[in-house]
Amino acid sequence: MQILDIAPVKYEEDKMLILDQTQLPGETVYLEMNTKEDVRDAIYKLKVRGAPAIGVAAGYGLYICARDISAKDYNDFYRQFMDIKNYIASSRPTAVNLFWALNRLEVRVREFENHTIGDQSVQDHKNGKDLQENTENRHLWKNTQIMIKTAILEEAENIRIEDEDACRAMGEYGLTLLRPGMGILTHCNAGTIATAKYGTCLAPLYIGHEKGYGFKVFADETRPLLQGARLTAWELNNAGIDTTLICDNMASIVMKNGWVDAVVVGCDRMAANGDGANKIGTSGLAILAHEYGIPFYMFVPTSTIDMNTKNGDDIHIELRDGDEIYKLWYEKPMAPEGIKTYNPAFDVTAAKYITAVVTEKGILYPPYEESIRKLFEQR
Amino acid sequence: MQILDIAPVKYEEDKMLILDQTQLPGETVYLEMNTKEDVRDAIYKLKVRGAPAIGVAAGYGLYICARDISAKDYNDFYRQFMDIKNYIASSRPTAVNLFWALNRLEVRVREFENHTIGDQSVQDHKNGKDLQENTENRHLWKNTQIMIKTAILEEAENIRIEDEDACRAMGEYGLTLLRPGMGILTHCNAGTIATAKYGTCLAPLYIGHEKGYGFKVFADETRPLLQGARLTAWELNNAGIDTTLICDNMASIVMKNGWVDAVVVGCDRMAANGDGANKIGTSGLAILAHEYGIPFYMFVPTSTIDMNTKNGDDIHIELRDGDEIYKLWYEKPMAPEGIKTYNPAFDVTAAKYITAVVTEKGILYPPYEESIRKLFEQR
Numbered sequence: 001m002q003i004l005d006i007a008p009v010k011y012e013e014d015k016m017l018i019l020d021q022t023q024l025p026g027e028t029v030y031l032e033m034n035t036k037e038d039v040r041d042a043i044y045k046l047k048v049r050g051a052p053a054i055g056v057a058a059g060y061g062l063y064i065c066a067r068d069i070s071a072k073d074y075n076d077f078y079r080q081f082m083d084i085k086n087y088i089a090s091s092r093p094t095a096v097n098l099f100w101a102l103n104r105l106e107v108r109v110r111e112f113e114n115h116t117i118g119d120q121s122v123q124d125h126k127n128g129k130d131l132q133e134n135t136e137n138r139h140l141w142k143n144t145q146i147m148i149k150t151a152i153l154e155e156a157e158n159i160r161i162e163d164e165d166a167c168r169a170m171g172e173y174g175l176t177l178l179r180p181g182m183g184i185l186t187h188c189n190a191g192t193i194a195t196a197k198y199g200t201c202l203a204p205l206y207i208g209h210e211k212g213y214g215f216k217v218f219a220d221e222t223r224p225l226l227q228g229a230r231l232t233a234w235e236l237n238n239a240g241i242d243t244t245l246i247c248d249n250m251a252s253i254v255m256k257n258g259w260v261d262a263v264v265v266g267c268d269r270m271a272a273n274g275d276g277a278n279k280i281g282t283s284g285l286a287i288l289a290h291e292y293g294i295p296f297y298m299f300v301p302t303s304t305i306d307m308n309t310k311n312g313d314d315i316h317i318e319l320r321d322g323d324e325i326y327k328l329w330y331e332k333p334m335a336p337e338g339i340k341t342y343n344p345a346f347d348v349t350a351a352k353y354i355t356a357v358v359t360e361k362g363i364l365y366p367p368y369e370e371s372i373r374k375l376f377e378q379r
Numbered sequence: 380m381q382i383l384d385i386a387p388v389k390y391e392e393d394k395m396l397i398l399d400q401t402q403l404p405g406e407t408v409y410l411e412m413n414t415k416e417d418v419r420d421a422i423y424k425l426k427v428r429g430a431p432a433i434g435v436a437a438g439y440g441l442y443i444c445a446r447d448i449s450a451k452d453y454n455d456f457y458r459q460f461m462d463i464k465n466y467i468a469s470s471r472p473t474a475v476n477l478f479w480a481l482n483r484l485e486v487r488v489r490e491f492e493n494h495t496i497g498d499q500s501v502q503d504h505k506n507g508k509d510l511q512e513n514t515e516n517r518h519l520w521k522n523t524q525i526m527i528k529t530a531i532l533e534e535a536e537n538i539r540i541e542d543e544d545a546c547r548a549m550g551e552y553g554l555t556l557l558r559p560g561m562g563i564l565t566h567c568n569a570g571t572i573a574t575a576k577y578g579t580c581l582a583p584l585y586i587g588h589e590k591g592y593g594f595k596v597f598a599d600e601t602r603p604l605l606q607g608a609r610l611t612a613w614e615l616n617n618a619g620i621d622t623t624l625i626c627d628n629m630a631s632i633v634m635k636n637g638w639v640d641a642v643v644v645g646c647d648r649m650a651a652n653g654d655g656a657n658k659i660g661t662s663g664l665a666i667l668a669h670e671y672g673i674p675f676y677m678f679v680p681t682s683t684i685d686m687n688t689k690n691g692d693d694i695h696i697e698l699r700d701g702d703e704i705y706k707l708w709y710e711k712p713m714a715p716e717g718i719k720t721y722n723p724a725f726d727v728t729a730a731k732y733i734t735a736v737v738t739e740k741g742i743l744y745p746p747y748e749e750s751i752r753k754l755f756e757q758r
Contacts, residue, residue: 025714025715218721220628221602221704221714222628223600223602223626223627223628224626226714229704229705229714229718230714233714233715233718234714234715237715237718242719243718243719244718244719244720244721245701245704245705245714245718245719245721246704246720246721246722247602247603247627247659247660247704247722248602248626248627248628248660249599249601249602249627249659249660249663250659250660250721250722250723250726251663252660252662252663252666252726253659253662253696253723253726253727254721256662256726256727280626280628280629280632281626281627281628281629281631283631283632283635284628284630284631284663284667287631287667287670288663288666288667290670291666291669291670317632322624325600325608325624325625325626326608326624335404335600335605335608335609335612335613335624336404336612336613336616336617337404338616339608339612339616339622339623339624340621340622340624341623341624341625342597342623342624342625342629342633343625343626343629344629344632347629347631347632347635348635
């Protein structure tokens with residue numbers, strides 16, 4: 001399946017490239033990232049999106065900026081690094097993978113914090129220490145700086161590789177919940193281009209398809225930015241999976257018609273109690289599935305579970321520009337000029353509506369507060 | 380409120396005009412209807428839409444075609460009339476008002492079916508009857524034909540006038556269910572341009588606004604054809620009512636935020652048991668409202684209740700072209716070329732999710748099978 005070879009974020013020959021998902025399905029264009037502004041903009045404008053892919057982009061993005069740092073010592077390096085990190089972190093508030101990835105890189109930098117050479121050597125010089133020691137210290141710091149940058153890149157690579165492994169594992173676990181010929185409804189895009197590879201909730205569909213499962217998939221278009229229409233329908237159609245595009249408000253009739261045996265969705269942040277923030281509209285789908293007696297599965301790599309968030313009320317929901325609702329994509333105005341809008345990018349699905357949570361470590365069942373706690377204790 | 384002066388269908392100086400709602404909110408354009416093709420096309424392409432407005436358009440539309448009939452006798456007239464009637468009836472299958480209005484006109488025509496003059500006179504002539512009697516019969520039939528056409532126009536006018544009265548009455552009844560300052564969510568457009576005047580479910584909002592109720596309205600954009608964004612937001616905004624536009628999939632979060640005190644929607648056909656077909660997405664909204672404990676009110680003029688339809692399963696749901704989902708309104712393709720779609724125009728809301736049914740004769744409560752039956756017995 002060629003579609004699985006299309007990565008949302010690439011690091012090749014010292015260059016970071018991002019697949020511009022806003023141009024899909026019309027054009028497949030990779031953009032080179034050179035500055036922190038490039039990276040923040042790519043995340044904010046959804047050129048790269050999907051919680052795990054945002055994590056991967058944040059990792060490489062922070063690296064390509066940090067590699068240009070020329071600091072006089074560790075403290076100087078750390079300060080410059082944190083400026084870039086905080087700038088990239090300000091791009092979007094909801095997906096926890098963004099902060100999780102950036103923090104992983106910071107941890108690697110801080111492994112070097114006892115290397116107090118560099119600036120210190122200048123002080124030593126002023127205090128009359130000999131020139132040779134000073135020069136050695138400077139040389140040592142230059143080597144250390146290279147080592148820090150190497151560690152940052154290594155961590156960015158780890159994030160990508162681990163995500164690919166996690167997605168494959170979620171696919172295998174998720175497939176045990178599904179049967180050949182099932183009708184599957186999905187929302188937004190938690191597919192291969194939302195992750196390092198395979199996707200979260202679409203991973204079992206790809207693996208099942210390889211095995212001839214013959215799923216019939218319904219893809220919600222997912223307003224306002226149409227990730228379902230533009231990305232999920234494109235991915236699955238390219239892979240040869242039977243896919244029907246519907247508007248979000250058609251989920252109820254499709255379920256009532258008896259065409260849906262399971263709902264599978266991704267997650268942008270799961271709280272410790274199992275409440276899960278995901279693309280706007282997910283909570284409504286979960287309630288419909290509950291009412292129609294259809295299982296609702298949320299695919300959540302452990303990197304997306306935030307044990308510091310107690311429940312869904314503590315999750316910051318990003319509000320985006322109303323233009324996305326009434327202007328973007330359109331030839332002519334589709335709402336009156338100046339109309340007030342409310343444009344939340346996500347909503348929170350209460351744990352009580354989630355049948356099971358699929359992670360790369362296995363499948364969790366209610367009560368989630370307990371099953372999530374146990375999972376994290378085991379690690 | 381000037382908006383209430385904008386009629387979706389006008390009959391002025393022997394001309395039938397239809398407000399082209401596909402051009403709203405950008406342009407306010409009236410199209411003259413001259414042929415049965417014009418009328419069918421206007422209904423099929425949603426230039427005029429909303430069950431009661433379709434009824435009004437069908438009435439005048441059938442009249443402007445029937446007035447051109449030049450028949451040799453009643454049977455000839457009836458046959459030509461029925462050809463036009465059946466042609467217009469084929470435009471859309473779900474809204475019962477279409478058939479109801481056309482049938483009302485047919486009843487008026489059939490009042491003349493004992494006028495067997497005309498063709499008979501020709502037969503008489505051949506049989507040797509005198510010329511003068513023959514000429515008198517022809518003259519009589521010409522007068523009868525004028526009388527039939529006058530009756531048809533009268534009935535079309537009655538439909539419009541009765542609908543305006545019914546909407547005003549639904550507005551007054553509906554307002555008794557609402558309180559000042561309430562947050563109201565609505566779907567699609569059941570406003571003044573969906574009816575002769577006032578709208579069905581928007582009527583209480585207009586009347587409440589006149590009385591200073593200060594409603595805060597959330598308008599679902601209503602994909603694929605965006606009647607909520609283009610029509611409801613335009614109507615309410617023009618009237619000075621506080622209106623916030625949301626995507627359909629945001630209804631759940633808006634309800635969860637505690638911003639919605641009541642959901643009001645229209646209806647395209649209500650079965651005898653209270654199951655109501657309305658714009659696609661209505662059934663999902665009703666389930667969400669039920670889950671969040673928010674009252675869900677369906678506004679249903681008695682012309683929209685079809686006692687011949689036992690329950691929702693018997694309602695024919697119109698399937699429309701997939702282009703509406705993935706191409707219309709858009710500058711660039713928003714889904715992969717050739718993607719399969721499912722595009723039902725309506726869905727059925729089960730009676731159990733409907734808190735109350737507002738009609739022009741009063742408010743009905745469950746069990747609807749009984750309350751609807753009683754209403755029709757009283758008439």
